[in-house]
Amino acid sequence: MNSFKALVKREYWENRGLIFLSPAIIAAVLAAIMILGTITGDTFVETHHGEINLWDKFPQAVEEFNNIEEEKRTQAIQISLYAPRILFGFVMMLICLFYCLGSLYDERKDKSILFWKSLPVSDTATVLSKFVSVCFMIPIVYFAVVAAFQVFLLVYGTVLAWFGGSLGVNVWTSSNLFGVLFNSLFSFVVATLWLAPLWAWFMFASAWAKKVAFLWGTLPIFMVAIAEGWIFRSSHFIEMVGERVARGFTTLNSDMHFLVGKDMFDEHYVAKWYEVLGESGFWIGLIVAAGFLAGAIYTRRYRDES
Amino acid sequence: MSTLIEAKGLSKSYGSHQALKSVDFKVERGRIVGLVGPNGAGKTTILKAILGLTSYEGDLTVLGMNPERQRHQIMQKVSFIADVAVLPGWLKVANALEFVTEVHPNFNLERAKYFLGKTNISMDAKVKQLSKGMVAQLHLALVMSIEAELLVLDEPTLGLDILYRKEFYNQLLTEFFDEGRSILVTTHQIEEIENLLTDLIFIRDGKIVLDATMDEVTNDYIEVMVSKDNIAQAEALNPVMSRDVFGRKVYLFQGVSREQLEVLGELHSPSVADLFVAKMKEGK
Numbered sequence A: 001m002n003s004f005k006a007l008v009k010r011e012y013w014e015n016r017g018l019i020f021l022s023p024a025i026i027a028a029v030l031a032a033i034m035i036l037g038t039i040t041g042d043t044f045v046e047t048h049h050g051e052i053n054l055w056d057k058f059p060q061a062v063e064e065f066n067n068i069e070e071e072k073r074t075q076a077i078q079i080s081l082y083a084p085r086i087l088f089g090f091v092m093m094l095i096c097l098f099y100c101l102g103s104l105y106d107e108r109k110d111k112s113i114l115f116w117k118s119l120p121v122s123d124t125a126t127v128l129s130k131f132v133s134v135c136f137m138i139p140i141v142y143f144a145v146v147a148a149f150q151v152f153l154l155v156y157g158t159v160l161a162w163f164g165g166s167l168g169v170n171v172w173t174s175s176n177l178f179g180v181l182f183n184s185l186f187s188f189v190v191a192t193l194w195l196a197p198l199w200a201w202f203m204f205a206s207a208w209a210k211k212v213a214f215l216w217g218t219l220p221i222f223m224v225a226i227a228e229g230w231i232f233r234s235s236h237f238i239e240m241v242g243e244r245v246a247r248g249f250t251t252l253n254s255d256m257h258f259l260v261g262k263d264m265f266d267e268h269y270v271a272k273w274y275e276v277l278g279e280s281g282f283w284i285g286l287i288v289a290a291g292f293l294a295g296a297i298y299t300r301r302y303r304d305e306s
Numbered sequence B: 001m002s003t004l005i006e007a008k009g010l011s012k013s014y015g016s017h018q019a020l021k022s023v024d025f026k027v028e029r030g031r032i033v034g035l036v037g038p039n040g041a042g043k044t045t046i047l048k049a050i051l052g053l054t055s056y057e058g059d060l061t062v063l064g065m066n067p068e069r070q071r072h073q074i075m076q077k078v079s080f081i082a083d084v085a086v087l088p089g090w091l092k093v094a095n096a097l098e099f100v101t102e103v104h105p106n107f108n109l110e111r112a113k114y115f116l117g118k119t120n121i122s123m124d125a126k127v128k129q130l131s132k133g134m135v136a137q138l139h140l141a142l143v144m145s146i147e148a149e150l151l152v153l154d155e156p157t158l159g160l161d162i163l164y165r166k167e168f169y170n171q172l173l174t175e176f177f178d179e180g181r182s183i184l185v186t187t188h189q190i191e192e193i194e195n196l197l198t199d200l201i202f203i204r205d206g207k208i209v210l211d212a213t214m215d216e217v218t219n220d221y222i223e224v225m226v227s228k229d230n231i232a233q234a235e236a237l238n239p240v241m242s243r244d245v246f247g248r249k250v251y252l253f254q255g256v257s258r259e260q261l262e263v264l265g266e267l268h269s270p271s272v273a274d275l276f277v278a279k280m281k282e283g284k
Helices: A001-015 A018-041 A054-067 A071-101 A123-163 A168-171 A177-194 A198-208 A213-232 A236-252 A256-258 A271-275 A279-300 B044-050 B093-103 B109-117 B132-144 B162-176 B214-220 B228-236 B258-262 B272-281
Strands: A044-047 A050-053 B003-014 B017-030 B031-038 B057-062 B078-081 B150-156 B183-185 B199-204 B206-214 B220-224 B242-245 B248-254 B265-266
Touching: A001 A018, A001 B093, A018 A198, A018 B044, A044 B242, A050 B044, A050 B248, A054 A123, A071 A123, A071 A177, A071 A198, A071 A213, A071 A236, A071 A256, A123 A168, A123 A177, A123 A279, A168 B078, A177 A198, A177 A236, A177 A256, A177 A271, A177 A279, A177 B199, A198 A236, A198 A279, A198 B214, A213 A236, A236 A256, A236 A271, B003 B044, B003 B183, B017 B044, B017 B183, B017 B199, B017 B206, B031 B044, B031 B272, B044 B183, B057 B272, B078 B132, B093 B109, B093 B132, B109 B132, B199 B214, B199 B272, B206 B214, B206 B272, B214 B220, B220 B228, B220 B258, B228 B272, B242 B272, B258 B265
Parallel strands: B031 B183, B031 B199, B078 B150, B150 B183
Antiparallel strands: A044 A050, B003 B017, B003 B057, B199 B206, B220 B248, B220 B265, B242 B248
């Protein structure tokens, strides 16, 4: 168990840039843009009535905000808290893709596999540690960065409220922050797990590829799709893959969908994270993933490079 | 158990090419065995089979275990340095120590810190910032801190300059090797290790052509520097090889008594390199 923890830690060390720095930098840049945008002159808006200084309008806006119904205010705040997840979720999926494609390929490219294999760690433990990293470690790190950004948003809102002459307490009381964080955490993890068969496939391709793991990972998917089109004149396979990917995104952003009045996604393709856990498709995906992982373990174990 | 490695009928083919042709050998505890052969002779294949990195035919036991099926148990007692720098560039020295401590039950962190303390390697450095020699020092420090029974070295000093090479083997001898352990080493630079070795295995085209202790080699093989007058007599004793040195002939004999040879000229023990050349040319 101790060594499994060390293996996951190793994945973090190796991919710190991908896993932590990229979302942290995005969050920092967004925060900086918001702060600078507020401080510098961008608060003047041209309308056909002439120029309006937003600073002058603050007290009015804050007052209006304080006067709307509690329910509407909660909705507005939560929407702004969930909104960043669309961007961060998209970045995370891309990063998971590249992480998986490199996971069992890079160590062969830089020959460090001979060092890893000189230690008493089984191939099964190594491959599983990489799978656990993509399905749990990456989404949890993303959750943490997004959580920090969400707290920043509330602080930012509070400060704006101060300028408008309000204490801004209702920014926090209406935020349902803990509920948002709870849903965020599980949405990130369940959405990544929903995509587990894809991650496991990319890991298998990564273990298999002699060169350009990206092509080994993606081309077979298109080749199967083309072959199906030729032979059966149908497109079930690529639709299945497309739906899997789309459902990953809708699962990640389902909170947003339900908040904005359920018109963000097609209702057949969206469910809350705990509903996804109850779907057979979720568990079938994990079984398919187990098959690809077994292939990846076998390939890493018995591959002879010479 | 004093036999660490035992191979019987060990064979390996890559497609139609037979890399190992039914090889038998043993490595006993407390020995330093040099596995020597030209490129493509099968050295690395033998090492890979021992380390469970490749499939093979025949019987092979390492520490009483089967390397194909019990690879990761074997690696608790076996250390390995490969012929290429295999520490990944992104790894920090401190993280390398932390990682090996956590995954290796027989790793001694204090010892590793002690070895690193004697080098200029900083704990915060990443492997890619270190020179080639320093990477080798780091790898050696890690490996020497593992309480291993068998250390496998595949061209460990390839590409290192002479200072690091000497230091590498000196450290191994003084800090690591004892009668409870064995070292199996392949190298092209035989001159550097011939004084270290207790046993010698020569391999050519997938077959073992010499398997002897250094004592046996010294007793069995004698080099004689023969003056011109005695050449005919020397040729009559069936030398294994002859070469010209400064106008005189040097003959290498196998299994001919010292008394018989003394009359022909000055006797020497052949260097392993000369013996190697002789063995590789034999029958060709």
